[in-house]
Amino acid sequence: MKAILILLIFVGLYACDTGDKSKPSGAEGWLKGDENQKFETIAKQLRGFDMAMVETGYRYQELYWAGKDENWEYAAYQAEKIKVAIENGLERRPKRAASAQNFLNIALPEMGKAIASRDTIQFKQAFTTLTANCIACHVLEKVSFVTVKTPVERQSPVRK
């Protein structure tokens, strides 16, 4: 009898629990459906690799001007954030990971060393290598129409 009662309590608790999970969540209940559907909606909103690239494109420009300014702390900051953006993008789209190996394992660490050296010539070389690796990945991933070239105009309000 006692065992049955305990079982009933658990069944009851489970029923309440699943009931809660399918209740709409978020402001004005924009996340609908069961738990899995809600995760799907969040994943869709987080986007795939394109948003990682929009961020990378911006940070790539900032990195360039930081080097020009010899603002080495800002350059190191941007190089680190490029790494985070691409790694997070690859977590969402793991099929693209193989194409990014040279970029992540060679070009970015080289950039890190150049920034640490605080040498503008070394930075310029590392930036050329980095750019070549952006392009190489675009070719491998069949988006070679996204042609990356050294920035010419400055848009950011961050100046030294």
Ligand code: HEC
């Ligand atoms: C995985 C290898 C990979 C690397 C490394 C890479 N890209 Fe990309 N990039 C892509 C792919 C794939 C797309 C297209 C994304 C899509 O279609 O969802 C893209 C798209 C872009 C876009 C267009 C984004 C948009 O939607 O407006 C820009 C800008 C860009 N990349 C810049 C860069 C720069 C700058 C670098 C180097 C600092 C770089 N990428 C490195 C794979 C890569």
